[in-house]
Amino acid sequence: xxxxxxxxxxxxxxxxxxxxxxxxxxxxxxxxxxxxxxxxxxxxxxxxxxxxxxxxxxxxxxxxxxxxxxxxxxxxxxxxxxxxxxxxxxxxxxxxxxxxxxxxxxxxxxxxxxxxxxxxxxxxxxxxxxxxxxxxxxxxxxxxxxxxxxxxxxxxxxxxxxxxxxxxxxxxxxxxxxxxxxxxxxxxxxxxxxxxxxxxxxxxxxxxxxxxxxxxxxxxxxxxxxxxxxxxxxxxxxxxxxxxxxxxxxxxxxxxxxxxxxxxxxxxxxxxxxxxxxxxxxxxxxxxxxxxxxxxxxxxxxxxxxxxxxxxxxxxxxxxxxxxxxxxxxxxxxxxxxxxxxxxxxxxxxxxxxxxxxxxxxxxxxxxxxxxxxxxxxxxxxxxxxxxxxxxxxxxxxxxxxxxxxxxxxxxxxxxxxxxxxxxxxxxxxxxxxxxxxxxxxxxxxxxxxxxxxxxxxxxxxxxxxxxxxxxxxxxxxxxxxxxxxxxxxxxxxxxxxxxxxxxxxxxxxxxxxxxxxxxxxxxxxxxxxxxxxxxxxxxxxxxxxxxxxxxxxxxxxxxxxxxxxxxxxxxxxxxxxxxxxxxxxxxxxxxxxxxxxxxxxxxxxxxxxxxxxxxxxxxxxxxxxxxxxxxxxxxxxxxxxxxxxxxxxxxxxxxxxxxxxxxxxxxxxxxxxxxxxxxxxx
Ligand code: IVH
Numbered sequence: 001x002x003x004x005x006x007x008x009x010x011x012x013x014x015x016x017x018x019x020x021x022x023x024x025x026x027x028x029x030x031x032x033x034x035x036x037x038x039x040x041x042x043x044x045x046x047x048x049x050x051x052x053x054x055x056x057x058x059x060x061x062x063x064x065x066x067x068x069x070x071x072x073x074x075x076x077x078x079x080x081x082x083x084x085x086x087x088x089x090x091x092x093x094x095x096x097x098x099x100x101x102x103x104x105x106x107x108x109x110x111x112x113x114x115x116x117x118x119x120x121x122x123x124x125x126x127x128x129x130x131x132x133x134x135x136x137x138x139x140x141x142x143x144x145x146x147x148x149x150x151x152x153x154x155x156x157x158x159x160x161x162x163x164x165x166x167x168x169x170x171x172x173x174x175x176x177x178x179x180x181x182x183x184x185x186x187x188x189x190x191x192x193x194x195x196x197x198x199x200x201x202x203x204x205x206x207x208x209x210x211x212x213x214x215x216x217x218x219x220x221x222x223x224x225x226x227x228x229x230x231x232x233x234x235x236x237x238x239x240x241x242x243x244x245x246x247x248x249x250x251x252x253x254x255x256x257x258x259x260x261x262x263x264x265x266x267x268x269x270x271x272x273x274x275x276x277x278x279x280x281x282x283x284x285x286x287x288x289x290x291x292x293x294x295x296x297x298x299x300x301x302x303x304x305x306x307x308x309x310x311x312x313x314x315x316x317x318x319x320x321x322x323x324x325x326x327x328x329x330x331x332x333x334x335x336x337x338x339x340x341x342x343x344x345x346x347x348x349x350x351x352x353x354x355x356x357x358x359x360x361x362x363x364x365x366x367x368x369x370x371x372x373x374x375x376x377x378x379x380x381x382x383x384x385x386x387x388x389x390x391x392x393x394x395x396x397x398x399x400x401x402x403x404x405x406x407x408x409x410x411x412x413x414x415x416x417x418x419x420x421x422x423x424x425x426x427x428x429x430x431x432x433x434x435x436x437x438x439x440x441x442x443x444x445x446x447x448x449x450x451x452x453x454x455x456x457x458x459x460x461x462x463x464x465x466x467x468x469x470x471x472x473x474x475x476x477x478x479x480x481x482x483x484x485x486x487x488x489x490x491x492x493x494x495x496x497x498x499x500x501x502x503x504x505x506x507x508x509x510x511x512x513x514x515x516x517x518x519x520x521x522x523x524x525x526x527x528x529x530x531x532x533x534x535x536x537x538x539x540x541x542x543x544x545x546x547x548x549x550x551x552x553x554x555x556x557x558x559x560x561x562x563x564x565x566x567x568x569x570x571x572x573x574x575x576x577x578x579x580x581x582x583x584x585x586x587x588x589x590x591x592x593x594x595x596x597x598x599x600x601x602x603x604x605x606x607x608x609x610x611x612x613x614x615x616x617x618x619x620x621x622x623x624x625x626x627x628x629x630x631x632x633x634x635x636x637x638x639x640x641x642x643x644x645x646x647x648x649x650x651x652x653x654x655x656x657x658x659x660x661x662x663x664x665x666x667x668x669x670x671x672x673x674x675x676x677x678x679x680x681x682x683x
Contacts (some may be wrong), residue, residue, distance in 0.1 A: 010059075013044040017060040017250075018158065025221075027156035058129050058157035065151040071611045072143035072208065073648050074174050076671060076680055078169065079228050080135045081122060083303060084286060084310040090265070093287065096309045097261045100289060103298060109290040110258045111238050112267040115310050116223050117206045117281040118175035121149065123224075124668075126167045128159040128247075131668030135207065141680070145207050146668075149174070150218035156248035156380045163246050166227030172222050172249075174201040177280045180219040199281050224249045236290045257290060272313050284312035315376045318351075319389060320344035322373045325356065325400060329408045331436020333423040337362055339373070339385055339401070345357070347377045354383040358420045359402040368397040387653055428580065435461050437528050441469040444532055446526030447518050451511035455498050459485045469527070470587035478562035480505045484540040520546070520594045527584065529575045531568045538607070539563055540572075541620070546596030547585055551576055608681055609637030613646065617660050618653025620674045625653070635681045643669055651677050 001009070017040055022036075024030045041061065048055040055061075067582040102367045120136040130665040133149035152174065176184070176199040176421055184202055194311040196202035206218045224330040227240045234240045238257055245251040254271075258264050269399035275282050289295050289307035293365075298307040328336050330663065337356040346349055354375050356362050365388055367373060372392040377383040405412055406424035408431055413422040427433045438457045442449040452460075460466040463483055465475065493528055498665065500508075520528075521541035525534050532540070544550040576582055587596050601641060614632045616625055617638060623631070629639045643650055643663045650656075650664040650671045664671050670681075672680075 003051060003053075007054050010044065010047050010051065010054045012578075013040055013047070014059055016046060016158070017041060018160065018526055021060060021063075021153055022156070022160065022248050026245065026248065037332065037342075038206045039497070054114045060155060060157070062150050063115060063153050063216060065147070065214070065216035067147040067150075067212045069145070069210055069212070071143060073612050074137070075132065075134045075139045075140050075144045075648075075681075076609075076660060076676055077122060077134065077139070077671065078124075078135075081120060081142065081171070082305060084141070084308055085301075085304045085310045086310045086312055088282075090268075090315055093268075093311050094261060095262065095310060097264065098286070100294075100298065100307070103287075104172075104294055107259065108294060110264060111241075111255060111288045111290045112258050112264060112285045113225055113255050113288070114223075114275075114282045115276075115284040115286045115312070116173035116175050116225075116252075117200050117283040118205055120172050120201065120224065121145075121172055121207075122476050123149070123172070124167070125164070126665060126668065127449055128164060129298060129668075130155065130157050132670065134282065143208070147212045148207055148209065148215040149222075151212050152554065154219050154250040155222050161246045161248070163233055163243060165229045165231055165233065166428075168227060168232070170224045170244060170249060171228065172224035172225040174203050174207060174220050174222045175199065175280050176206065176218065178301045179279065180221075193410075198468055220451050222250060223252050224663075225252070225286075230678075231409040232292070235292055237292065237295075238290050240469050262443060268311055275313065282313075284310050293630055311372055315384065316347045317344045317374050317376045318344045319372050319374055320351075322367060322369055323369050324369055324386070325362075327403050327407050327499050329406060329424055329430065329432045330440065331432060333427060333430060333433050334421045335403070335406070335413060336421075337400075339367075341373070342508070344375060346375060347384065347627050349377075350375065351375055351383045354385050359422060360404065360420045364401050365398065369391070370394045370399055371640075372398050381633065405567065410455055431461070434467060438466060438469060438472075439529050440625075442515075443526075445517040446522055448513040448522075449508075449515050451504075451507035455485065455487065456500075456504075456508065459483050459498060459500070468584055468587070471514075471583055473588075473591035473593075475512065477509065477511065479507055480508065511568040516592045516594070518594060520597050522589070523595065524550075524680065527581075527588075530571045536564065536568055541597055605634040606681065609635040612637045612648035614638070614649050614651050615639050615640055615643050615647055615660065616651045616653075618656030620653040623680075624676060628674070631677075631681060643667065645669075649677075 001415075008405050010533060013561065019039070020030070020037055020040075044059070045061045047061060049597070072664045121135075122134045122142070123130060124132040124134075130146075130150065132144065133146045134144055137143060145591060150157060161434050177276070177510045178199065181199040181202055188195045196205060202218075203220055206220055208217055209215050216259065223668065225241070225245060227244055232240060234243060241251050241255055256267060258267060264287055271282070271285055287309050289298060295305065295307040298305070300306060323340045323342060326340065328338050330336060336358070339354045339356050341354060342353055356365075356367065365385065367385065367388050370393070372389040373385045374387040374389070375383050376386045403413065408426060409423050409426055409429055411426035411430065415422050421561065424430050424433065426439075435457060438461065441447055442452045442457065444450065447476060460475075460483075462485065465479060466472055473620060480500050481502065484497060487496050487498065519541075521538045523682070524541050524547070525532065525537035539561055540550060544553060555569050555573065558564055559566060585595070609632060614637050616628050616632070619625070620628055632651075637648075640647060643660055645666075647664070647669045650660060650669050652671050652673060661671065663669075
C-alpha cells in the first residue's frame, strides 16, 4: 500500500468507525458485531502505526488511550460551572414553578431531565473537534482531564452533521454504568485492592488516573445536558439538546417538555420508581426553563441559576433489628458508634452495619439493642439509622451507654465544648490515631508516597516496623518482603489479602526515597500539626523559610503572618514544645527531608500556576509585559516564547500576533485575557 492509498484507507476507516461508535453508544443500535468492529479498529491502528503522519488527533483509535498525564493542569472555566438549587421537598418545586410564573407572567415551558449521579465535565469543541475537557473543580477552575476523556467512546472526538457553532462548550456528567462498576470492583478485589464504594466515586477516581489506557478499560460513559457558547443556533434548551444528539453526542432519551406542574410531578413520580431499573445511578430529576430568553430574564443567584431546580429522591429505607453497637476510634481520635444489624436488602445491596454518628444521635433516637430500626442508604457510602419503631420495642430493654474510656487504648474520653463527638486525647499511644497520622503523612498532598496506600501502613504498624513517620526512612527490603495481612470483608466487601511481594517492596522503597525531595511546605503539612492545613503550611514555609526559624517564632511573629490567627499560632507553639515532636524533626532532618525552602522557591507568592506554561503576547492594560511575566513566575508558572501543544495558556493582550492566536486555536491551547489571568492568581 503506498502513502496515498494508506491515507485514503485511514480516512475511510475513521469515518466508518465513527459512524459505528455513534450507532452503538449514542443510538444503541449497532450495525455490526463487536468482532467486526474490532477488526476495523485493529486495521486502522495498524495503518496509523505504519504511516504515523496520518495519525490524526481525533482518530477513533484515541479512544483506546495511551497518553499519560503526570499532573492535571488547572484551567479556568470560560463560564463558571455553577451548581443547582437542590431540594427533597415537593413544596419547593411548587414554589419554584409559582415564582417563575410570577416573574415571566406568561406560559412557561419546562424541560425535565434525569439528574445523573456522576462527575460534572465541560467539553470544549472548536471547529467540530474536541479540544479540552475540564472537571468542575471549585466551579471557577478545574482539572484538565482531556487525555482521559478522549477514551470515552460515547464522547465524539470529531462531530458529525452540521450547524454546530464554531466554538462551544457542552457540559454533562461522566458516569460509570452498573455493569462496568461491578466488573471494576471484582477486578480490584482480585488484585487485593480496596473496592470503590459507589459508581460516582469510581467515575471520579478513574477520571483522575494518570494512565489513559487504564481509563479506557474502565468503560466510563457520558450524558450531556447543557450547551454553552456565544452564538448558539437555537432559542430553546430542548432544541439544542436534540441538535447535539445529531452532532454525535449522547443525550438522554428521557428528556421531556412539560407545561404544567402536574406534568412535572408525573415525571418525578415515574422516575422515582423507574430509576431502580436504569443501568446507571441517578439521584433525582432536574427541571429547567426551556426558553433561553426566559432563562436570561430569570438570571442567577451567586451559586445557581434561578431557572432550574434539582429535585432529589429520598434515600431508600428499610426496617431491621439492631443487634449490637461497636464504638470505633477514628484517625483523629473521634469515637463513632456503629450499629451491627440483622442483614437487610436495601438499594441493591445487603446492609449489615450502619452509623449512629455520635452520643447525641443515640440519645435523640433513644435507640436500644433489640430495637427495630430504620436504615437508610443515600448516595453516601455508609448507611445510617434514621429512626426506631417504638411499638416493636422488646420489654426490659435498656438505654445504650456511651463508653467513658477509649475502647482502643483505655484513655478517658473527652468532649470539646460545642462539639458532638467524644474523642480519645491520647494521640501518641492510641493505635488508630498513630495509623491516622502515618496515613496523613504519606497522603498525596503531603509526602505523596502512594506506593504505601491501600492498607499497607496498617501492615507496617501491626508488625511493629513503623510508629513514627521517621521510621519509614529506616525500612529495608529484608524487613518488608513477605509481610501480609488478611482483611475480613465487612458490609458488602469480600475478604482480601494484601501481600508484600518483590514488586510491591521495591515500589514502596522507591516511593519513600523519592519523598526526600518533597518541598518543605508539604513536609510541614505532612507532620500533622492541628490546624496546619495545606494553605497554612504553605504560608508558614514561605514566611519563615525553615523549620528552625519557625521554631524560634513567638506568638506575635506567628500571628503577623497573613491568615495565621491565635488558634493556629497556639497549636503550633504547643506542638513545638513537646520533646517527642522535636525529636521527630531531628530524625526527619537526619533522614534527608527538606526542612527549609530552596533558593528557587523563595521569591514565590503562590503555587497557583505550578506546572503551567504561558506564552505572553501583545499589550496589556494594567501591567507591562515584563510585569505580567514576573507574575507568572512569582506564582510558579513558566514563560515560554512560542505556542506548542504543551503550552497551557496563551495570555493575550491587544494587538497580539495573529499567527500565535491561530496556532493556539489549532492546538487547542486556551487563550486568556489579562482579567482572566488576574483571577487565576488572585488570593
Ligand atoms: S444542569 C447550572 N442537568 O448536578 C448548573 N446538571 O448541582 C447546570 N447534574 O453540577 C447543571 N444531571 O453535575 C444539570 N440533567 C442535568 C444533570 C445535572 C446531573 C449534576 C451536575 C451539577 C449538579 C447540580
